[in-house]
Each structure stands twice: as C-alpha cells, then as structure tokens.
Amino acid sequence: xxxxxxxxxxxxxxxxxxxxxxxxxxxxxxxxxxxxxxxxxxxxxxxxxxxxxxxxxxxxxxxxxxxxxxxxxxxxxxxxxxxxxxxxxxxxxxxxxxxxxxxxxxxxxxxxxxxxxxxxxxxxxxxxxxxxxxxxxxxxxxxxxxxxxxxxxxxxxxxxxxxxxxxxxxxxxxxxxxxxxxxxxxxxxxxxxxxxxxxxxxxxxxxxxxxxxxxxxxxxxxxxxxxxxxxxxxxxxxxxxxxxxxxxxxxxxxxxxxxxxxxxxxxxxxxxxxxxxxxxxxxxxxxxxxxxxxxxxxxxxxxxxxxxxxxxxxxxxxxxxxxxxxxxxxxxxxxxxxxxxxxxxxxxxxxxxxxxxxxxxxxxxxxxxxxxxxxxxxxxxxxxxxxxxxxxxxxxxxxxxxxxxxxxxxxxxxxxxxxxxxxxxxxxxxxxxxxxxxxxxxxxxxxxxxxxxxxxxxxxxxxxxxxxxxxxxxxxxxxxxxxxxxxxxxxxxxxxxxxxxxxxxxxxxxxxxxxxxxxxxxxxxxxxxxxxxxxxxxxxxxxxxxxxxxxxxxxxxxxxxxxxxxxxxxxxxxxxxxxxxxxxxxxxxxxxxxxxxxxxxxxxxxxxxxxxxxxxxxxxxxxxxxxxxxxxxxxx
Numbered sequence: 001x002x003x004x005x006x007x008x009x010x011x012x013x014x015x016x017x018x019x020x021x022x023x024x025x026x027x028x029x030x031x032x033x034x035x036x037x038x039x040x041x042x043x044x045x046x047x048x049x050x051x052x053x054x055x056x057x058x059x060x061x062x063x064x065x066x067x068x069x070x071x072x073x074x075x076x077x078x079x080x081x082x083x084x085x086x087x088x089x090x091x092x093x094x095x096x097x098x099x100x101x102x103x104x105x106x107x108x109x110x111x112x113x114x115x116x117x118x119x120x121x122x123x124x125x126x127x128x129x130x131x132x133x134x135x136x137x138x139x140x141x142x143x144x145x146x147x148x149x150x151x152x153x154x155x156x157x158x159x160x161x162x163x164x165x166x167x168x169x170x171x172x173x174x175x176x177x178x179x180x181x182x183x184x185x186x187x188x189x190x191x192x193x194x195x196x197x198x199x200x201x202x203x204x205x206x207x208x209x210x211x212x213x214x215x216x217x218x219x220x221x222x223x224x225x226x227x228x229x230x231x232x233x234x235x236x237x238x239x240x241x242x243x244x245x246x247x248x249x250x251x252x253x254x255x256x257x258x259x260x261x262x263x264x265x266x267x268x269x270x271x272x273x274x275x276x277x278x279x280x281x282x283x284x285x286x287x288x289x290x291x292x293x294x295x296x297x298x299x300x301x302x303x304x305x306x307x308x309x310x311x312x313x314x315x316x317x318x319x320x321x322x323x324x325x326x327x328x329x330x331x332x333x334x335x336x337x338x339x340x341x342x343x344x345x346x347x348x349x350x351x352x353x354x355x356x357x358x359x360x361x362x363x364x365x366x367x368x369x370x371x372x373x374x375x376x377x378x379x380x381x382x383x384x385x386x387x388x389x390x391x392x393x394x395x396x397x398x399x400x401x402x403x404x405x406x407x408x409x410x411x412x413x414x415x416x417x418x419x420x421x422x423x424x425x426x427x428x429x430x431x432x433x434x435x436x437x438x439x440x441x442x443x444x445x446x447x448x449x450x451x452x453x454x455x456x457x458x459x460x461x462x463x464x465x466x467x468x469x470x471x472x473x474x475x476x477x478x479x480x481x482x483x484x485x486x487x488x489x490x491x492x493x494x495x496x497x498x499x500x501x502x503x504x505x506x507x508x509x510x511x512x513x514x515x516x517x518x519x520x521x522x523x524x525x526x527x528x529x530x531x532x533x534x535x536x537x538x539x540x541x542x543x544x545x546x547x548x549x550x551x552x553x554x555x556x557x558x559x560x561x562x563x564x565x566x567x568x569x570x571x572x573x574x575x576x577x578x579x580x581x582x583x584x585x586x587x588x589x590x591x592x593x594x595x596x597x598x599x600x601x602x603x604x605x606x607x608x609x610x611x612x613x614x615x616x617x618x619x620x621x622x623x624x625x626x627x628x629x630x631x632x633x634x635x636x
Contacts, residue, residue, distance in 0.1 A: 022101065022130035022153035029180055032127045036180055038187045044131065045191065047124035048076045048172050053198060053276055055080030056205050057330065061169070066195065067210040072175060072184045079169040082141030085159060094159045096137060100129045100150055125172070129153055131181075132174040140165040152177060188627045193604040196220045200229035201276050201328055216626045226326045230259040233606065234324040237263035240378060241371045245364060249356035253332050254349060256356040258289065260325035262375050266483050267522065268320040271603055273328040274344045277336070278601065283344030285329045288353030290316055296358050300365065301376045311380060318382040319375075329353065408473040412437045412447040423495035424448055424477060425533070425587070428509045431575030432582075436499065439579030440587060446493060448477050454512040457519050458613035471516065482520040488527065496524065497594065499533040499586065501573040502550065514597065515613045518605065525597050534593040535574055535586040542566035548585050550593075 025032050033043040045066070055061035061080035068074055084095035091098060103126055129135050130153045139146040145163040149156045176184050188211060195207045195218075203225030209218045222228050230244040240262040247258040272279050272286040279286070294316040301307035301314065329352075335345040365372040407413060410433070416422045424446040427433045433449025440447060455468045465471050475482060479492040498513050500506035510532055517530055524530055536548035538555050542562065549555050555568065571577060577585070586592055599605050610616075611623050 022103065022126060025103070025127050025130035026152065026180070029131055033131070036182070038185060038190075041176055041181060041184065041186055042190055042194075044128045044174070044176060045074055045076070045186075046194070047128050048074075048174070049194075049198075050124055050276075051083075051170070052076060052078035052080060053202065056202050057275070062204065063206045063208070065208045065210070066191070068186055068188075068191075068212060070213045072186075073173055074175075074186075075171060075173040077169065077171040079167060082139045082168045083137065083170045085139055085141060085146045094148075096139065096146070096148060096159055097155060100126060100135070100137065100148075101153060101155065102126060128172075128174055131177055133177045133179075135172070135174040138162075138171040138173075140167050140169050140171075189608055189623070190601075190604060192218060192626070193601070193607050196607075197229075197278070197603060198276060200224075200226055201273055211626050214626045216622065218622075218626070226257055226259040226328055230261050230324055230326055233269060233603075234261035234263050236610070237265035237322060237324065239263050240322070240374055245361070245371070247357060247360035247364070249360055251352045251355060252348060254352045255330040256285075256353050257328040257330075258325065258353075258357060258360075260323060262378065263322040263324060264378075265322035268323045268325075269602065269606075270320065270323065270325045270327070272344075273326070274334050274336070274349075275330055276328075278603075279336075279342055279344050280601065281337070281343035284346055284348075284350040285327050285344055285353045288350035289325070289327050289357060290320070291350075292354035292357040293361075294319055296361060297372075297376055297379065300362075300372060304369070304372070306373055306376045307380070312383070314376070314379045314383060315386075318386060319379045321379070321382045327353065408448070408476050410449055410473060411477050412440075414440075414444050414446045415442055416444045419491055419494045422446065422493045423497055424493040425497045425499045426450060426474065426513060427574065428500040428506060429573065429575055432499070432501075432573060435575060435577055435579050435582045436587065439581075439583035445587065446477070448473060450474075450509075453509060454516065456512055456613055457516045458609060459615060465520075474513075474516070478521070478524075480521065480524070486521065486523060488523060491524070491529070494529055495531060496529050497531045497533050499535065499574065502535045502537040502571065503573075506573075511612065515609055517597075518599075518609055522599070525599055528596060528598070530597040531594040532597065533586050534595060535571070535577075535582075537571060539569040539571065539581075540566055541569075 029036055029040065033040040033047075049064070049066065052061060052064045055078055056064070061078045063079050065077045066074070067077075083099065086095055087093070088095050088098050129150050133151065134156075135150045137146075137148050137150075143164060143166070144161050145165045146159060147157075147162045148159040178184065192209060195209050199205055199207050199220035200222045204221070204223050206219065206221040209220070210216075224231075227244050227246045234244065244259050244261040247256075249256050270286065270289075272282055272289075274283065274285060294314065297319055298307070298313050301311075307314070329344075329349060331346060331349060333346075337343040337345060412433075414422050414424075422444050425436055425440070425448065427436050427447060427449050430449050430451060433447055436447045436449075450470045450473070452470075454470050455465060457465055457471070460468075477492070478496065479490045480486050480488060481490065496517075498510050500509040514530075514532075517525055534550055536550050537552070538549040540547045540549060540555070540558060542564070543566075547558070549558065574582065574586075584591060611619050614620070
C-alpha cells in the first residue's frame with residue numbers, strides 16, 4: 001500500500017515548473033499586492049505613484065496628476081525626468097521595456113539614480129503591468145515623445161517615437177484586469193487621503209486628483225509640510241502651546257523631520273513615515289523618537305528644577321499623553337519588512353533620530369523655555385493621575401454623571417458572565433429591540449435597544465455627551481468607561497454588534513454609533529470587539545423556497561434569471577421581522593454575516609470621521625459627490 005502511494009505521488013525533476021517573466025504575478029497576485037479587492041487596486045495606483053514621488057524626492061518633479069477615468073482606467077502623470085528609454089547595455093532591450101516586463105529591474109537598487117526612494121523592491125511597475133488588461137506608457141524625454149503598450153505583461157507594440165515635446169515626464173495609463181479583480185471599484189476616500197498625506201510629506205509638491213465620473217477635481221499642495229499637517233490634526237484636541245514644534249536635521253545621509261504638538265487631550269497620535277511610506281507598525285525611527293523624547297524631558301526637567309527631587313522620573317506614556325506628532329525620515333537604503341513596508345528596520349536610524357531630536361529641541365527650549373515648562377508640568381500631572389488611577393477612577397464614578405453602577409433598565413442581559421462568550425446587540429428602535437429580545441439566544445446574547453438617532457459626538461462636548469440617555473446607556477452596558485477612565489478589563493461583552501435597518505437611515509445610525517466608539521472607545525475597535533450586523537433588505541418567496549437578499553443589486557440579479565410567480569417583500573426595518581426571521585437572518589452565529597470594524601489607517605480614519613460627521617458642510621458635500629455612486633443631482 002505504501003509503495004503504491006509513493007509511486008502515485010512521485011516528485012521528479014520534470015515536475016518542477018519554471019514560471020516565465022511575469023507569470024508568477026498573475027498566478028499569485030496576493031503575494032505582490034496583498035489582495036485582489038479594493039486594497040489591491042489601491043496598491044496598483046500606489047506602485048505607479050511611488051515612481052513619480054521618488055522623482056519629487058530627488059528634486060526633479062513638482063507636479064503629479066492622478067486621473068481615474070469613467071471606464072476604470074487610471075492615469076498617473078508627472079513632470080519628472082521621464083523614464084529611461086535607451087538600450088540597456090547588458091540585455092540589448094530598451095530600458096522602458098525591461099522595467100515594465102521584468103521583476104526586480106529598476107533604478108533604485110543603488111543610489112546613483114535615486115538618492116532616496118520609497119519604491120525599492122523593483123517589482124512595482126512590472127506588477128501593475130502584469131495585472132492590467134492593458135497598460136500604456138508615454139515618456140517625454142530628449143525633446144521627443146516615446147510610446148509603448150502592454151497587455152497582461154507582454155508588450156503589444158514596440159517602443160516608438162510619436163512626436164516632439166519641450167517638457168519632460170512620464171504618463172502611465174492602466175486598466176486593471178477584470179480576470180484578476182472581478183468588480184473594479186476604487187476607494188476614493190483612501191486615494192484622496194493618501195494624496196493629501198503625500199502633499200504634506202513633500203511640502204510644496206502639487207498633486208491633482210481627477211474623478212472623471214463624478215466630474216470633480218481636487219488639488220493638494222501644502223507648503224507648510226508636516227508642520228501644517230500636525231497643526232491641522234491637533235486643532236481638535238485643544239493645543240497646549242500655540243504652534244507645533246518643528247525639528248529638522250541630517251546625519252549620515254539620513255534626513256529627519258519631526259513636527260509635534262502637545263495638547264490637553266488624552267490619546268497620543270504619533271505617525272511615522274520612511275521615504276513617504278506610512279510605517280504603520282513603526283520601526284527604529286519611532287523607537288528613537290520615543291526614547292529620546294522621554295530622556296531629554298527628564299534631563300531638562302531636572303536641570304531646570306521643573307522636576308523636584310521628590311518627583312519620580314517622567315514615564316514615556318505620561319509625556320506622550322495628548323501628543324500629536326509626525327516623524328518623517330528620508331534614507332538612502334531603508335530596510336523595510338517585506339513588500340508591505342509597514343516597519344522600518346535600519347538600526348542606525350534610531351540613534352540619528354534621537355540625535356536630531358535632542359539637538360534641535362534643546363535649541364527651541366533655549367529660545368522659549370515656557371513651552372518646556374508647560375510640557376513637563378502636564379506630564380507630571382499625567383503621571384500623578386496614572387499613579388493614583390484606581391483611587392481617582394473610584395472617586396470620579398462616585399461623583400460623576402455615570403455614578404450609578406446598575407445596568408440600564410432597557411438592557412436585556414444574557415445569563416453568561418464570561419465576556420469571551422458573550423455579545424451585545426446595540427439595536428435601533430424599541431420595536432426592533434423587542435423582536436431581538438424574543439429571537440435571541442439568552443445564554444450569550446444581550447440586547448440594548450436605542451431610541452431614535454444617537455447624539456453626534458463629533459459636534460458635542462463631553463458634558464452634552466454624558467447628559468444623553470442613549471450614550472449613557474451604552475457606556476454603562478459596555479462597562480469599560482471612556483477615555484481616561486477606560487479599562488479593558490471591565491469589558492462585559494467581547495463582541496459589540498451594531499444592528500440597524502438595512503436602509504439609508506440605518507446606515508446613518510451605524511455611522512453615529514461608530515463615531516462614538518472611534519472618538520471615546522477606540523481601544524474596543526483596536527481590540528476587534530466592534531461589529532456591524534448585516535440584516536436583509538428583501539425577502540423573496542418562490543414556491544416553498546425563501547431567500548433573503550441584502551441589496552437592490554442582489555434582487556435585480558435574481559430577477560434577471562428567475563421568471564414566474566414569486567413574491568418580493570421589502571423590509572422597512574428590523575421591527576417588521578418577527579423574532580424567528582431576525583434570528584435566522586441576522587443573529588444566528590451559524591448563518592449571520594457580521595462586518596468587523598478595523599482601523600487600518602489612523603490618519604485616514606480621523607479625516608473621514610471629521611469630514612462626514614463634523615461642521616464643515618462644504619467639505620462633506622464634496623466628499624459625498626466624489627465618493628457616492630448614488631448621487632444623481634447636484635442639489636443635495
């Protein structure tokens with residue numbers, strides 16, 4: 001038996017498959033761009049964009065234009081030097097063709113063409129080519145216009161001169177391959193945010209975004225750079241000092257920029273970039289910043305007698321409470337962790353960042369010692385509050401508006417007391433709450449009905465928030481407290497599920513509740529505790545078959561392939577469902593669909609919540625016009 005099995009599973013040399021050219025990319029696209037969904041489409045744009053940004057970093061480009069066409073093509077144009085078009089000496093192939101069709105072929109593996117670059121793996125533009133139904137490159141260089149086309153990797157035309165030009169630069173247009181991506185739908189909020197972010201990180205660079213389908217053009221240009229970025233982010237947190245602290249220095253060909261604003265808030269917001277890449281997992285530049293800031297403020301506080309002998313050393317978490325900061329390093333040979341580039345590993349960057357911070361911050365404090373005193377005194381207060389946290393929280397609860405330790409009367413609690421196995425549905429409306437209470441599994445499912453639309457906390461202060469009955473009910477039922485009183489150990493349910501109607505009003509309710517979680521309970525999102533239930537919008541009965549559908553598109557697709565006598569019922573709300581229907585479609589763990597809420601980019605999330613839930617009506621209107629495929633009129 002064993003011998004026969006071995007024979008059938010023979011593994012010989014002739015079974016080794018060698019994938020040619022860009023075949024590996026098409027076979028395993030996820031290895032190169034992460035996914036074949038919206039994030040993968042964004043990755044394609046970023047790979048092309050990286051090349052233009054690298055031209056800007058090298059001082060050869062001051063304008064980039066990104067156009068998303070109505071037919072899903074994307075064009076990126078820059079006024080850099082133009083991609084090389086000469087014959088490569090080793091291969092005899094035009095350089096443009098070599099870069100487009102060969103993995104690990106590029107001008108960023110040494111420091112001759114680019115002293116600093118973000119796209120360093122040499123797989124960027126070739127991967128975009130491999131995953132595009134068609135791709136066209138137009139290069140303005142040497143007074144001429146060069147043109148070449150490709151499809152799914154191979155070239156479809158030769159490189160040719162098609163005209164003359166007085167300018168320089170590269171224009172790349174590509175159409176993502178529907179065989180790879182299926183439905184092509186771009187995430188415009190994410191794209192807009194990234195371009196805005198890049199304009200801050202490259203002060204003075206003009207970046208233009210055109211959305212042809214929406215007829216909208218947005219321009220990003222910020223001469224103030226990261227200092228302006230920090231000022232904008234900190235404005236909502238009541239700054240401790242008037243203007244952001246800006247530090248800049250260079251050492252061993254590594255350039256360091258730091259902008260920071262201490263505020264009266266509670267949460268730190270520190271973002272680190274390396275060669276314009278958002279290193280969301282940090283790295284040596286962030287470690288150097290944190291360690292140097294803590295040591296320097298302790299040393300300075302002792303020297304200037306701001307810290308007394310009785311005061312313990314300031315801890316990093318006390319200093320960084322309420323701090324908004326951006327650290328941006330430009331480095332010739334960055335060591336990123338993998339193609340995703342989420343963490344910087346260069347050990348020398350830690351000490352260089354530290355040296356720049358200490359030297360520059362010392363000069364600033366010599367000129368304005370009042371800022372130093374404000375920062376250190378606030379840090380001392382934070383430390384004292386932390387050391388007395390248990391006592392302070394107890395006292396605050398006794399005297400504050402959340403003094404009652406009893407659960408809200410409207411909460412139908414579950415019998416389980418184990419948070420790991422318990423979940424709470426936050427339900428819109430009393431009638432829906434009634435159905436949910438009857439349909440639930442009482443062992444592990446709690447129900448908290450809310451009446452009407454929840455307070456928009458983006459526009460309300462803490463005092464108004466704590467006067468709101470629905471907000472107070474959520475805080476009490478969840479159990480953790482908010483902001484400085486937050487304690488994850490007191491969480492009563494490890495799954496908090498927002499359950500609202502499947503229509504536009506329900507979406508608004510979800511947005512209001514998510515705003516509350518994001519602004520006052522962000523740790524619960526970070527811990528993966530917050531979900532949105534997905535109830536059906538339609539019930540279709542065809543004979544003995546009952547089908548539930550979640551969108552108009554699903555219903556239309558069903559109608560196209562099903563003729564005959566069937567009935568369609570549109571649910572006006574959760575309250576229309578009987579308890580059994582609600583259980584089977586939305587609450588049964590074996591059948592339901594839940595959307596897990598994640599924060600993939602703190603800066604982008606903050607921008608979107610501010611735009612959609614804040615006071616700037618014009619900004620919100622522009623966002624809706626650009627990003628909604630449902631808008632049919634300008635009169636909104």
